[in-house]
Amino acid sequence: MSPRFGLSARLLPAFLLAAAGARAEPLAPHQPYAQASLGVRVSKVSDAGYDAFSDSDDLTQVSVGLGGTLLRHQRLSLAAVGFWDYGQKSSNARSSFTELNVHRLTVGPELRYHLLPPLYFFAHALPAFAHSGASLEDGVAEVTRYARHWSYGVDLAAGAAFEVYGARTGSPRPRIWAIAEGGYGYLGSTSLQMVPDSGEGPQRPAPVDLGTLSLSGPYLRLSAAVGF
């Protein structure tokens, strides 16, 4: 049995058990006051500017999230969530070593709907702030060139969270959630005018123009969260 099917086989009984007990459980304890998550975000970046830094279109980032419920109304709740995603890619552009470091910070509201106490669906629109640091080892100038920029955008996504472990009502112990989301992350383009740091390399170096870089694209995030 493949790991993927194995995971499904373990989740399905848990889901059925939870659904069976849902009628007996009140909803409120399953709407987390606070939640911290750790996961992975994979984006597809099809922009041509990304080619210099990666031999594939994927950008994999580690994702750390925090959230807190602000409002509750029956099955609906409104939370404030934020994520910090970090990823790094390196490659060779015609034999010159290149590297791209991307930090992405998103903060905003998330609307949740609890279909069942241990299962909720959510959607969010999160303003995004990203910092990209691109570098190029310039073999002719014998210097490392950089392009460092902030860019802004928004993440639009929807997903589902399933409580894989939770104590009975009244227990102070945390609940464990498995969360999956998919959406589109938009970020504005930044210039790839690669320049060495001040004082480095030849005098009066002209920038190496690699065009522009947009890290927009569809993405998936899988994470595990601890909620109280």
Add this chain to the structure above:
Amino acid sequence: MTKLAWVICGALGLGCGGRPSSWDTPYTPPTAQKGVAAAYGLSGSVAVLDLPLKRVTMLSSPSTLELASRSIGLGTDLVAAQVSADRKTLFALSRGVQPQRTPNDERPQLLLIDGGSSPKVSQTYSLTEPMEQLVLDPKNEWAVVYGGAGVVVNLNELVLVNLAQTGAAALSFKTLLSFGGNPKRFTFTAPLAVPGGEPRRFLLVERDSDLVLIDLAAPEREAVTVPLPSTDAGGTASSAQLAYDADSASIAVRVTGTTSVFMLQLAAPATAGQDFSVVTNLVDVGGMPSAIDFVHNSQGLRLVALVGSSAVLVDPDTATTQSVQMPAAFTGIRRITDELNPSATSAADGDVALLYGPNISKIAYFNLSGAPGALFRSIEPYDIGVSVSNVIDVPGETYFDHKILQTPNQQFYVLDLHTRESAPMKTNGGLTLEVAPNGERVWAYNPGQLGFASVDFATLHPVSLMAERQVSNVFEIESADGQRAAVALHLGSSAGIGATVLDAVSPSTAYARFYSGLELGGVK
């Protein structure tokens, strides 16, 4: 983590794609064995061949110290590239996809790229068969491609490309009848005044044992093949040098292994159907000539043959000879009449020629305007202390009366033909010379070194410069705003394409701008 990323991509059909393979293709400068150079200087741009990506990166200067790059696709399997004599056009000959498997496979082609400050493809000629050799007409009217590497190759098949025409109509296919030789050298003549017709240009093809004349006014007509004479020992001779005189339609061939010069006179048609006839003669000049040329003296046209320490003048009409003692055994001759008197339509009294040699520390001016009896006074030597291996012309309208004398020991002289003054220029290493297209100055450099220099012909003041990276080539181009820019290239196999750009008129590395990563432009 990467596996997980791929699983996620695959599971949800995002289809994480790759990038063009160009990004994984390193830049490598072509080697000399390939038959193409790494870079070419044109009037308004520098062409840097990027063969791994089948393209040429054209560097031009929009304004002072600015450099712009644009990549132009070349054909597959480039085999020859040359710059036209006026430096305005880059010719690129490619074999295309071989063997052809589909009708859409790229065909062999001759690509012409305008080398001005806005480089672009100006013409493309599609060829039927892959050829490997390219010869250009100095007047930019014709190109010749020949030679191949197929299963069966006819080395005597030429494709004449009429550059004034486009498409298939520009191509003429000529198969030269052969006495057993292959093309060695090509000479495009000026219009020859052939009796009985309009002046017409000829393509002269020197082969192992014969000379072929192709009438460029009617390239479809059958070429005339003239066998060369035998050596004095009776063996097979070959052509060593060719000279012609346009006004008299005379051609002379210096032939190896004989003391005679082979003379050809194009005459009026001798039989019906001919455009012209060829009258041949063999003139003994008394020794093995090292160089020949046509000159005019007060008595008319003469052929000069340098034989040992003598200059032998041959009357082409009567084959009579007159010998003049030279102060040294010069082996090179260059007519300089036009440079001394550019407004004259013809040599009024006689030509002036420059005599030189790679083993003689002298040059001499051979003035043929005197009376026949005063020939002994006609050669005026100048001791310059070094021998001369090559004489380089200076283009343009200002310093056309200057010559650059290249020496075997990598020094060079700037010679003012009017004042007869020479300025010796010493270098501290090897030397490559690049005369600016406008003829205002010459650039000297040693590939692989940091140092390079310019010598302005107005002041003869050398300006030594030190680049921050090793220099591969130096070219001077005209900027889009009419200024002059010097481009010192830095090309490296594992590094890429870089350049230092200077103001050519007032070169200084204190203001130079450094460009690199030019091989990354336009990669897709």
